[in-house]
Amino acid sequence: MNDRRFFVVVGFAAVLIIALLLVRDWRDRAVFDNLPKTTSLSGAFTAREGVAEARRIAALWDPAAFLQCVRIAYRGDPHGDDPAITFEGAPIPPSGWMYRFFSRPRGQFLVLTLTPDGLCDAESESAVNYLNSQPLADSFLDSSRAFEIAEESFGRAFRKEGPVVRMYAQATTWPSNVGGPPDPTPHRSTWQIHYIAPRRLERRVDLYLMLDAVDGRVLTVQEDEAGQVRTIHNGFAEREVPRSSSEANGHRERR
Structure with missing residues (x-):
């Protein structure tokens, strides 16, 4: 009888844990799906000029997430001679900037691509191989x-x-x-x-x-x-x- 009770308790605990994980995943997915699809940006902007908008959106996903990388997001013709960015450091539309945020509690990256037409494209990626990632310096050069x-x-x-x-x-x-x-x-x-x-x-x-x-x-x-x-x-x-x-x-x- 005691053995049966033990297995019932273990089985119930396992079901409860699975249910909690499913609820958490559903909640996380709902937060991600509801991230803004547009920004206040208009026209070409430098890397730092998009940081405030990117951080605002990332905070909705995870307030503890930090900026790890800013990278040019190429949106031009891959077969053409579009340099993607001027020699003055501003993207050439339709190219913009990608802002990658790391959430240590989630073990995930949030990748936000902000473009000169005011759009925001969000993706989430596993960070399982990059858990030692560190934040980009707040004072990084534009x-x-x-x-x-x-x-x-x-x-x-x-x-x-x-x-x-x-x-x-x-x-x-x-x-x-x-x-x-x-x-x-x-x-x-x-x-x-x-x-x-x-x-x-x-x-x-x-x-x-x-x-x-x-x-x-x-x-x-x-x-x-x-x-x-x-x-x-x-x-x-x-x-x-x-x-x-x-x-x-x-x-x-x-x-």
Whole structure:
């Protein structure tokens, strides 16, 4: 009799737990489905100009969620020569910004894409492999300033050597996905800005810059020629990595 009672209690507890989980999932889904589909934004805006709206919407999902990444959200023709963002750091419509928030209690990301037409597209993603994600610094540089630094340091000279068909930019606490010298500061807030050359070029060279997103220091600069990535500036070592003699003399024409 005691064994039967034990199994009845265990079975009832299991059913109750499942019911509570289903109710929680239903409630979470209802909150997500009711997130605003529009914003007060109109026209092209910089990365920081969209933060307030993104945080307002994210707080409806989870008040404890924090901003982990801001990234250009490309909405142009993937087969065209639309750079997605100007060299002044503002998206070219219809492209906008993606704001990724992390909820530690939920173990999920909320990804909000805000576009110049005032729309907001929301997605939720599992963060099971990124539970150690850290918040982006509140004082991260705006995209306009980040692009100004990128242009003044390496970008403008790079563009004089050949066409740039697309730009990629994100402010994040995740390391660069193109490798390079290791960052001695874990979870540093960085701006990662890429200058992408047309795929049709016989000799294609892309430029990757990583800046400290708070003080603007140029941390690393890399060039990718047909999949071969080389570091041309290592700010962690506080020294310039020399190029080949032909490149140092300015003979790196892209065709």
